[in-house]
Amino acid sequence: MWHLTPWLLSVSWLLTPLIGGLRHRPVPLALGALLLVVGAAQCAAADRLTRPALDQYLGRAPLPAGALRTPAALLGTALALIVALTALDGVESWTARLAVGAVLMAFGQPYALLVPMAVYLRRAGALTVVLVAALWPARPDDGAGVLGVGLTVAFAVVFALGAGRTGAWTLSVLWEAERAREVQARLAVAEERLRFGRDLHDVLGRNLSVIALKSELAVQLARRGRPEAMEQMAEVQRIAQESQRELREVVRGYREADLTAELAGAKGVLDAAGIECSVRAEDVVLPVPVQSALAWVVREAATNVLRHGDARHCAVELVTGKDHVVLTVENDGAGEAAGSGGSGLAGLRERLAAVGGTLTAGPAGEDRFRLDARVPVDGVSA
Numbered sequence: 001m002w003h004l005t006p007w008l009l010s011v012s013w014l015l016t017p018l019i020g021g022l023r024h025r026p027v028p029l030a031l032g033a034l035l036l037v038v039g040a041a042q043c044a045a046a047d048r049l050t051r052p053a054l055d056q057y058l059g060r061a062p063l064p065a066g067a068l069r070t071p072a073a074l075l076g077t078a079l080a081l082i083v084a085l086t087a088l089d090g091v092e093s094w095t096a097r098l099a100v101g102a103v104l105m106a107f108g109q110p111y112a113l114l115v116p117m118a119v120y121l122r123r124a125g126a127l128t129v130v131l132v133a134a135l136w137p138a139r140p141d142d143g144a145g146v147l148g149v150g151l152t153v154a155f156a157v158v159f160a161l162g163a164g165r166t167g168a169w170t171l172s173v174l175w176e177a178e179r180a181r182e183v184q185a186r187l188a189v190a191e192e193r194l195r196f197g198r199d200l201h202d203v204l205g206r207n208l209s210v211i212a213l214k215s216e217l218a219v220q221l222a223r224r225g226r227p228e229a230m231e232q233m234a235e236v237q238r239i240a241q242e243s244q245r246e247l248r249e250v251v252r253g254y255r256e257a258d259l260t261a262e263l264a265g266a267k268g269v270l271d272a273a274g275i276e277c278s279v280r281a282e283d284v285v286l287p288v289p290v291q292s293a294l295a296w297v298v299r300e301a302a303t304n305v306l307r308h309g310d311a312r313h314c315a316v317e318l319v320t321g322k323d324h325v326v327l328t329v330e331n332d333g334a335g336e337a338a339g340s341g342g343s344g345l346a347g348l349r350e351r352l353a354a355v356g357g358t359l360t361a362g363p364a365g366e367d368r369f370r371l372d373a374r375v376p377v378d379g380v381s382a
Contacts, residue, residue, distance in 0.1 A: 003047050003050060005105070005109060005163055006042070006043040006046045006047070006105060006106040006109065007043050009101070009102050009105045009106070010039045010040070010042075010043055010102050010106065012102075013098040013099065013101050013102035013105075014035070014036065014039050014098065014099050014102040014103070015036060015039075017092075017094070017095040017098045017099065018032050018035070018036065018091070018095060018099070020092075020095070021091055021092035021094065021095030022085075022090065022091055022092075022095065023089065023090045023091065025090065027088060027090065028085060028088060028090025028091065031081055031084055031085050031088075031090060032085065032090070032091070034081060035078060035081040035082065035085070035099065038074055038077050038078045038081065038103075039078060039102060039103060039106070041074055042071065042074045042075065042078060042103060042106040042107065043106050045070050045071045045074055045106075046071065046106045046107065046109065046110055049067060049068070049071055049110040050109075050110050052064060052067055053110040053111075053113040053114050054113060054168060054171070056113065056114060057113040057114070057168050057172070058168070058171070058172050058175060063114060068111070068114070071106075071107050071110070071111075072107070074107075075103060075104070075106075075107040078099075078103035079100070079103060079131065082096055082099050082100055082103070083131075083134050083135060086135055087137075093148070094148075096135075096149065097148050097149050097152040098152070100131065100149055100152055100153060100156070101152045101153070101155065101156040102156075104127075104153060104156040104157065104160065105156050105159065105160050107160075108124070108156060108157060108160030108161070108164070109160045109163055109164040110164065111160075111164075112160055112161045112164035112165055113164050113165070113168050117161070117165070120157075120161060121157070121161075124153070124154075124157040127153065128150050128153045128154065128157075131149060131150070131153060132147075132149060132150050135149055177274070181274075185303075185307060188269065204243055204246070204247065207239050207240075207242065207243040207246070208243070210239055211236050211239050211240060211243075214232050214233075214235055214236045214239070215232075215233075215236055217232050218232035218233045218236065258291070258295060259286065259291040259292075259294050259295040259298070259318075260281075261295070262295040262296075262298040262299050263279050263281055263298055263316065263318070264279075265299075265302075266279070266298050266299070266301070266302035266316060267279050267316070269302055270302060270305060270314055275305065275311050275312060275313065275314055275331075276312065276313045276314070277313075277314045277315075277316065278313075278314075278315050278316070279316045279317075280315075280316070280317045280318070281316075281317070281318035282318060282319060282320050284320045284325070286325060286377060287377065287378075289354070289355050290325065290355050290357075290375050290377055292351075293351045293352050293354070293355050293357060293373075293375065294318070294325070294327050294373060294375065296347075296348060296351055297327055297329070297348055297351075297352070297359070297371070297373045298316065298327070298329070300345070300347070300348055301316075301329035301371050302314075302329075304371075305329075305331050305333075310333040311331040311332055311333030312332055312333060313331065313332050314329065314330070314331040314332075315328075315329070315330050315331075316328070316329050320377070323376055323377070324374050324375065324376055324377060325374075325375050325377045326372065326373070326374050326375075327372070327373040327374075327375075328370065328371070328372050328373075329370070329371045330364060330368060330369065330370040330371070331368070331369055332367055332368050333367065333369075345359065345361055348373070352373055352375060355375055355376075356375065356376050357373060357374055357375035357376070358373075358374050359371070359372070359373050359374075360372045360374075
């Protein structure tokens with residue numbers, strides 16, 4: 001939109017009016033041709049300025065020094081040519097008004113993104129006064145035409161402001177939403193790390209302190225030749241073995257996730273990220289290994305929906321058949337990125353293979369991605 005608007009206005013407000021409203025005399029024709037060249041150069045300069053202007057408006061990068069010099073010089077040249085054509089009676093009054101609007105639009109649209117709105121409007125008002133003051137002596141008998149130039153300038157200024165700022169504001173909202181989703185994903189990972197670290201501290205902190213204390217006591221007793229040193233070292237060995245067992249339990253607790261909790265967690269995370277998530281699960285009691293494997297499928301699938309693509313809807317379904325339980329996760333925005341065969345899906349296949357299950361993942365129609373996990377179950381009870 002930003003790149004196309006100046007060219008459309010140059011064709012409709014500058015080129016077409018000049019063809020019908022330019023006097024067929026040598027000097028007006030030469031000035032008119034030069035004005036068309038300057039107008040085209042203005043549009044090209046506006047195209048080059050749009051990206052840096054958007055970056056500054058969104059706070060991603062400052063405007064490079066001197067970026068406004070060429071567009072400002074082209075604007076001044078174009079306005080001077082219009083004033084000269086008007087003074088020489090080389091153009092119709094309505095043609096001059098439209099030409100003023102075209103050259104102002106080409107400069108004003110990216111410029112509206114670079115300065116505060118109040119500054120933009122003040123400078124636009126000053127430019128309007130200067131233009132009216134320059135055109136009035138050229139055609140003192142055409143007061144209505146000069147006043148029309150002022151109204152055209154006002155319209156072009158407001159139109160450029162709306163066209164530039166409205167689209168940029170929408171883009172900034174979308175950019176902030178995307179950045180918020182990335183921050184949310186990083187915070188979720190950080191929270192999981194903190195939780196794991198807290199559990200490790202709770203499990204091992206006391207035991208390691210006791211081991212350090214008893215080891216020091218055993219050293220002191222051994223130096224004195226006391227038989228109690230052997231007892232203390234035996235106690236250190238016992239506590240170390242107990243710590244190993246507790247550490248395995250902590251790790252096992254993370255690997256054997258709870259399916260019900262993961263389904264609720266996936267729905268909560270996706271809903272919080274603005275992705276409508278529906279969960280339909282039959283009320284069944286699954287063996288612990290099967291439940292753990294499917295819970296990890298839910299967690300990885302929800303993570304992929306957040307990290308890849310631009311999903312708006314996600315459906316999770318758990319169906320239990322006679323011999324199998326099937327978990328399906330389908331979304332409408334993951335595309336091929338989530339199914340490219342990364343380490344996450346490879347890890348899920350390994351987990352499912354340990355319980356005799358299989359995993360299939362791939363496109364399921366236009367802009368849709370489906371993940372199916374199938375696990376054989378013996379003795380599933382409702």
